[in-house]
Amino acid sequence: MVSYSLSRRTAAEFLGTLILLATVVGSGIMGERLSGGNDAIALLGNTIPTGAILVVLILMFGPITDMTIKSLPAPEKPPLDLADLGYHFHMARIRNIHPAKEDQNMP
Numbered sequence: 001m002v003s004y005s006l007s008r009r010t011a012a013e014f015l016g017t018l019i020l021l022a023t024v025v026g027s028g029i030m031g032e033r034l035s036g037g038n039d040a041i042a043l044l045g046n047t048i049p050t051g052a053i054l055v056v057l058i059l060m061f062g063p064i065t066d067m068t069i070k071s072l073p074a075p076e077k078p079p080l081d082l083a084d085l086g087y088h089f090h091m092a093r094i095r096n097i098h099p100a101k102e103d104q105n106m107p
Contacts, residue, residue, distance in 0.1 A: 002063075004064050004066075008064060009064060009065050009066070012061045012064040012065050013061070013065055015061070016057045016060075016061045016065075019053065019057060020050075020053060020054070020057060023049055023050060023053040024046070024050055026049075027045060027046045027048075027049040027050055028046050030045055030046075030049075031043065031044070031045030031046040
């Protein structure tokens with residue numbers, strides 16, 4: 001297996017993050033404009049491109065960044081990683097779009 005320098009791995013991570021960010025923002029805008037007010041279609045228009053670009057990024061940059069899909073063992077895993085932050089950001093966004101009624105208990 002080829003070993004890449006730290007600067008090349010960092011550049012690959014940075015470029016992958018920029019591409020993912022542009023895809024998520026762009027697909028969100030596209031979904032809102034093309035959905036005609038239907039939230040399910042807007043969510044689908046955001047989810048499919050995001051999932052597709054994740055597959056592309058993993059296949060493209062995975063060998064360079066030595067990325068693996070398995071999770072880290074518990075002692076080495078940070079208390080809050082990017083996936084956790086993304087989840088909490090997404091849930092806050094959902095709550096702002098669809099505020100919970102007082103009789104509903106949202107997680």
